[in-house]
Amino acid sequence: MTSAPQPKLGPAASPAYLTVGKRCHLTVTATNTTGGDVKLTSFLLRFPKGTGEKDLTDSDQDGLTVKSSLPARQWRRHKAPLPGTALEVGLKAATHQGVNVKNNGKIDFTVEMPINHTPGTVQTTVAQNYPNERERTCLLPLPKMPTGFHVGNFRPTPWTIKAGESTRVTWEREIPKGVTVSHDLYYSTPNGTVPLLGIKGTTSDFITLHHHALFTLITHVTPPSQQSAIDARLTTFVTLTRPHLNIGPPATLKASHAVNLLHTPRSNTGELPGYSRYDERTAPITGQHFTCTTDGLLLATTEAPHRDCTITLTLHLGKTPDDPRPYTAKIFAREEENLLLPVPAGHIVTLKASTDRPEATYLVALDWRPLGMGGMHPISS
Incomplete structure (x- = not known):
C-alpha cells in the first residue's frame, strides 16, 4: 500500500511552542524545494476546536485573525468552520489558475488566536491544493505548554569553528512548579543523527566537529496530572570554515555521474x-x-x-x-x-x-x- 503524496511545499510552524491561556501569533510557512516552480491554489491549516489537550482553541472563527505579507490581489485571507468541531485558516488564491511559487520561494500566513487552557499536543493538518490536481495533506503537530514554562535562546558557542575544534550549546529555561522537564540533544554527522550526551542543566559538554552540524534540542514537558509528555523542538547550526570531506575508507572518491558541488547556495557567496x-x-x-x-x-x-x-x-x-x-x-x-x-x-x-x-x-x-x-x-x- 503506497502512502499519500506529501505537500509539494514543505510546511513549518513558529514559534516552537504555544502557551495555554494566551492569545498567540502562529506563523505557518511553506517552502518550495522541488527544484522548479509550483502553482498553488490554496495553503491551509486545519485544527480541532475545543477545551481539551488535543484541541487548539476554544474560540470560533470570529475570534481568529489571519494576516499575511503576501499581496492581497493574489492571496485571499481565509478562515471558516469545518464540519464537526474544527476550523480552517490560511490563504486561497484569488483565481482558480493559482499563484506561482518559484523554486526556493516561500509563502506564509499568521493566525492570531486564543489558545485554550489545557496543555497538550495538537495534531493539525496542513493542506495544499494545485490546479487540476488532488489535494495533498500532512500532519503538523503543535505543542501547547503550561503557563510559566519557557525554553529558548538555544545557541552554540562558538557558532563557527575550524575542523577539529570544539563547541558547545546552551539554552535557557523556566520551569513552573509541579512540571517535569527533561532534554534530549542530537547533532548531525555524515552518517546520520546521533545523541549528544553530557548535558549539565542547560549546557552541553564540548564536542569536537569535523563537519557542519545541525543541533536539535527536544524538551519533554510533563504537566501535573498528565501522563504524556509534550515535546518542543529547537534547532541551531554550527558551521565549519574548512570542513573535512567525508569519503570514508578507503580514501578514494569516485563519481559515476555528475557531482553537484554548488547546488545549494552557501554563505559568503556571490x-x-x-x-x-x-x-x-x-x-x-x-x-x-x-x-x-x-x-x-x-x-x-x-x-x-x-x-x-x-x-x-x-x-x-x-x-x-x-x-x-x-x-x-x-x-x-x-x-x-x-x-x-x-x-x-x-x-x-x-x-x-x-x-x-x-x-x-x-x-x-x-x-x-x-x-x-x-x-x-x-x-x-
Missing part, C-alpha cells in the same frame, strides 16, 4: 564588493590581491559594454602575493568572456585588467563560489 556587473570602470586594475579561507571557484567576467575596445584580464594564483611561479590565466575580450579559476584555501589571487583604449569604459565582475563556508576578500598590496 559577487565581490566593487566587482559586480554594475561596476563599470575606466582606470586599469594594476594588481588587486584577494585571498580566501576555504577552497572555491572564482568566476571572472569581463566585457566592453560599447564594444569599442579590447580588454586584457589576467589572474595570477600563488601562495603569496610575490610568488615567483604563480599559475596564470589570461583572456582577451571585446564581447562578454568568462574565466573560471579554482582557488585553494589560503592562496592569493592577483587581478590585473586594462584596455587598449585609454578612458574606455569596461566591466570586470568577480563571483565567488566556496566549497565550504569561507569568503573571499581583498588584501592590501
Whole structure:
C-alpha cells in the first residue's frame, strides 16, 4: 500500500511552542524545494476546536485573525468552520489558475488566536491544493505548554569553528512548579543523527566537529496530572570554515555521474564588493590581491559594454602575493568572456585588467563560489 503524496511545499510552524491561556501569533510557512516552480491554489491549516489537550482553541472563527505579507490581489485571507468541531485558516488564491511559487520561494500566513487552557499536543493538518490536481495533506503537530514554562535562546558557542575544534550549546529555561522537564540533544554527522550526551542543566559538554552540524534540542514537558509528555523542538547550526570531506575508507572518491558541488547556495557567496556587473570602470586594475579561507571557484567576467575596445584580464594564483611561479590565466575580450579559476584555501589571487583604449569604459565582475563556508576578500598590496 503506497502512502499519500506529501505537500509539494514543505510546511513549518513558529514559534516552537504555544502557551495555554494566551492569545498567540502562529506563523505557518511553506517552502518550495522541488527544484522548479509550483502553482498553488490554496495553503491551509486545519485544527480541532475545543477545551481539551488535543484541541487548539476554544474560540470560533470570529475570534481568529489571519494576516499575511503576501499581496492581497493574489492571496485571499481565509478562515471558516469545518464540519464537526474544527476550523480552517490560511490563504486561497484569488483565481482558480493559482499563484506561482518559484523554486526556493516561500509563502506564509499568521493566525492570531486564543489558545485554550489545557496543555497538550495538537495534531493539525496542513493542506495544499494545485490546479487540476488532488489535494495533498500532512500532519503538523503543535505543542501547547503550561503557563510559566519557557525554553529558548538555544545557541552554540562558538557558532563557527575550524575542523577539529570544539563547541558547545546552551539554552535557557523556566520551569513552573509541579512540571517535569527533561532534554534530549542530537547533532548531525555524515552518517546520520546521533545523541549528544553530557548535558549539565542547560549546557552541553564540548564536542569536537569535523563537519557542519545541525543541533536539535527536544524538551519533554510533563504537566501535573498528565501522563504524556509534550515535546518542543529547537534547532541551531554550527558551521565549519574548512570542513573535512567525508569519503570514508578507503580514501578514494569516485563519481559515476555528475557531482553537484554548488547546488545549494552557501554563505559568503556571490559577487565581490566593487566587482559586480554594475561596476563599470575606466582606470586599469594594476594588481588587486584577494585571498580566501576555504577552497572555491572564482568566476571572472569581463566585457566592453560599447564594444569599442579590447580588454586584457589576467589572474595570477600563488601562495603569496610575490610568488615567483604563480599559475596564470589570461583572456582577451571585446564581447562578454568568462574565466573560471579554482582557488585553494589560503592562496592569493592577483587581478590585473586594462584596455587598449585609454578612458574606455569596461566591466570586470568577480563571483565567488566556496566549497565550504569561507569568503573571499581583498588584501592590501
